[in-house]
Amino acid sequence: MDLIRTGLIPAPRVAVPHEGGRRHTFGPEPALSAGPGTGTTARWLRRELGAATGWELPPPGPGRAGELRLRLDPGAVGGLGPEAYRLDVGPDGVELAGATAAGLFWGAQTLRQLLGPGAYRRAPLPVGPGAWSLPHGTVVDGPRFGWRGLMLDVARHFMPKDGVLRYIDLLAAHKLNVLHLHLTDDQGWRVEIKRHPRLTEVGAWRERSRWGHRASPQWNETPHGGFYTQDDIREIVAYAAERHVRVVPEIDVPGHSQAAIAAYPELGNTDVVDTAALGVWDDWGICENVLAPTEAVLRFYEGVFEELLELFPAEVSPFVHVGGDECPKAQWKASAAAQERIRELGVDGEDGLQSWFVRHFDGWLAERGRRLIGWDEILEGGLAPGAAVSSWRGCAGGIAAAEAGHDVVMCPEQQVYLDHRQAGGGDEPMPIGYVRSLEDVYRFEPVPPKLSPRAAAHVLGAQANMWTEVTQDQGRVDYQVFPRLAAFAEVVWSRLPESPERDYADFEERMAAHYARLDALGVGYRPPGGPLPWQRRPGVRGRPIEGAPPNV
Structure with missing residues (x-):
C-alpha cells in the first residue's frame, strides 16, 4: 500500500500492502458491524460515506459479519497511544480497530481517504459497478502530539456558525483535534453573555472596516458584525465533540478589549479617556483602550467566564484561553486610579x-477545575503551576515556559501564522508579514532542539493561527489556510523519520491526490501555481516588511 499512490495525509506510521496486490471491492449494499463503544464513528460513516456512495450501511444479518467492521481494541495498535488505530483490508472487507473512540474515528478518516475523492461528495456521482474498492493491506497509526490545533479569529471578521461547523469537519478530515476560537477583540465581541447583553447588542457590530492593512487608505463602509448565541455555541461544541475536536474559547483580557468597553464604558479607564464616546474599533493593530484594573472589572469578567464555562463543559474543553497579549500601558500610566491600584496591590x-x-x-479558573492558557506575555510576572502558554512570539516563550514546568502549545508567528503571505510576488491578496510557503510550514518543528528532555515533555503540541484582519469571508480564509493546513497536520500527527529532514518531495506527490479531496469538499485553496485571478486583490495595500530579505 504505497503512500504516494494512496496519497494519505498525514502520513501514517505503518502502511504495508498484503502480498498479491489484490483489492477488496465493496458490494452494492455493504453491511456495517459496529462493536460496543463505536456508535459515534458508525453514525459518522453512515452519514458521510452514505451520502457519497449511496450506501445505507445497515447492520449485518444474524450470523453474518459486516463488510465493514468497527471495534475498540487497545491491544490492536501496539501501544501507540489513545488516539491510535489499525485498519486491515482483506478478502472479507475492512476491519477498523481503535484504541479509543477517538482513535477509531481517525481510522475512519483514513478509510475515507483511501476510497478516493468521490468519498468526500455529498451525493453519489455516476460510477460503474465495483468502483468502490481498496487494496489489501494494513495501516497502523497514531499521532505524535495530543494538541493538534487551528486558531480561528472570528472577532476581526465574523465567521457565521455554518462556517465554523464546516471548519470543524475540515479539521477532522486532517486528524486535527483542537479548534481555538478567538471570540473577543477590539473589533468585535462574538459570544452571547446573558447577564451582559450589550456585549453583543453593541460590541458585536462596527460601523466600517479598514480594507487591507492598517496603512491602507481604503475603507469598507459596510457595517460588519455578528455573534453566536449560547445555543449556537452549544451546537458548535457538541458538533466538534462528535468529531473528537475540542473547542478552546478565548476571551481576551486586559488588552484587546475596546468592543467590551464600547458596550460598557465603565470597564475602561474613565479618568483618562471618555470611554462613553468609544465605539467598536474599526481599525487593525494594537488599541490603546484597555480594561481598568478594578475589582468591578474582575467581577464583570467573572460573570462572563461563569457563563462561558457552562457553554464549554470541562470534559470537552478543559482549557480556557484568556489572551493576555499586547496590552498597552499608557492609560494605566496616566490614570490616577490605576496608579493607586498599583500601590494597593504592591505589584x-x-x-x-x-x-x-x-x-x-488563573486562580479563579483553577478553583473551578479548568486550566488557563494564554499568549506568551502571560509569563511576565509568573504563573501558577497549572497554567499553559501559547508561544506565538517565536519559540523563546515556549522554551522558557517548558523549562519552568508549564505546558506549552507552539504557534510561532514566524512559522505557522497562516494569515502571512504564501509567496513574495505581487499577486498575493493583501500580503501580510513573513513569506511562509507550503514547504516552510511542512518543515516546522514544534519541539525546539534547545529543550531539555524534561522540558520537551511539556510541549502539548502545536497550533496554526488564522488571524482575519484582511480575510473578510470564507473564500479568503480558505485561501490562506489551505493547502498549508495539510502540511501542518502532517507536522503534528506524523512521527519524525530517522532522517532529520522530512521528505517534502514525497509530501508533494501525496498532495497531488489530496487537492482532489479539497476540490470535492469545496475548499478554495491556493493553487500550487499561485492565486487564480479572482483570488487576487489588486491595489489593496498589505504589510510586506520594508527592506527585509525576500523570505521575510
Whole structure:
C-alpha cells in the first residue's frame, strides 16, 4: 500500500500492502458491524460515506459479519497511544480497530481517504459497478502530539456558525483535534453573555472596516458584525465533540478589549479617556483602550467566564484561553486610579497590573477545575503551576515556559501564522508579514532542539493561527489556510523519520491526490501555481516588511 499512490495525509506510521496486490471491492449494499463503544464513528460513516456512495450501511444479518467492521481494541495498535488505530483490508472487507473512540474515528478518516475523492461528495456521482474498492493491506497509526490545533479569529471578521461547523469537519478530515476560537477583540465581541447583553447588542457590530492593512487608505463602509448565541455555541461544541475536536474559547483580557468597553464604558479607564464616546474599533493593530484594573472589572469578567464555562463543559474543553497579549500601558500610566491600584496591590508597576489580571483568572479558573492558557506575555510576572502558554512570539516563550514546568502549545508567528503571505510576488491578496510557503510550514518543528528532555515533555503540541484582519469571508480564509493546513497536520500527527529532514518531495506527490479531496469538499485553496485571478486583490495595500530579505 504505497503512500504516494494512496496519497494519505498525514502520513501514517505503518502502511504495508498484503502480498498479491489484490483489492477488496465493496458490494452494492455493504453491511456495517459496529462493536460496543463505536456508535459515534458508525453514525459518522453512515452519514458521510452514505451520502457519497449511496450506501445505507445497515447492520449485518444474524450470523453474518459486516463488510465493514468497527471495534475498540487497545491491544490492536501496539501501544501507540489513545488516539491510535489499525485498519486491515482483506478478502472479507475492512476491519477498523481503535484504541479509543477517538482513535477509531481517525481510522475512519483514513478509510475515507483511501476510497478516493468521490468519498468526500455529498451525493453519489455516476460510477460503474465495483468502483468502490481498496487494496489489501494494513495501516497502523497514531499521532505524535495530543494538541493538534487551528486558531480561528472570528472577532476581526465574523465567521457565521455554518462556517465554523464546516471548519470543524475540515479539521477532522486532517486528524486535527483542537479548534481555538478567538471570540473577543477590539473589533468585535462574538459570544452571547446573558447577564451582559450589550456585549453583543453593541460590541458585536462596527460601523466600517479598514480594507487591507492598517496603512491602507481604503475603507469598507459596510457595517460588519455578528455573534453566536449560547445555543449556537452549544451546537458548535457538541458538533466538534462528535468529531473528537475540542473547542478552546478565548476571551481576551486586559488588552484587546475596546468592543467590551464600547458596550460598557465603565470597564475602561474613565479618568483618562471618555470611554462613553468609544465605539467598536474599526481599525487593525494594537488599541490603546484597555480594561481598568478594578475589582468591578474582575467581577464583570467573572460573570462572563461563569457563563462561558457552562457553554464549554470541562470534559470537552478543559482549557480556557484568556489572551493576555499586547496590552498597552499608557492609560494605566496616566490614570490616577490605576496608579493607586498599583500601590494597593504592591505589584511591580504597570507590568505587574497585567500579571495581576492574569493570575486572578488563573486562580479563579483553577478553583473551578479548568486550566488557563494564554499568549506568551502571560509569563511576565509568573504563573501558577497549572497554567499553559501559547508561544506565538517565536519559540523563546515556549522554551522558557517548558523549562519552568508549564505546558506549552507552539504557534510561532514566524512559522505557522497562516494569515502571512504564501509567496513574495505581487499577486498575493493583501500580503501580510513573513513569506511562509507550503514547504516552510511542512518543515516546522514544534519541539525546539534547545529543550531539555524534561522540558520537551511539556510541549502539548502545536497550533496554526488564522488571524482575519484582511480575510473578510470564507473564500479568503480558505485561501490562506489551505493547502498549508495539510502540511501542518502532517507536522503534528506524523512521527519524525530517522532522517532529520522530512521528505517534502514525497509530501508533494501525496498532495497531488489530496487537492482532489479539497476540490470535492469545496475548499478554495491556493493553487500550487499561485492565486487564480479572482483570488487576487489588486491595489489593496498589505504589510510586506520594508527592506527585509525576500523570505521575510
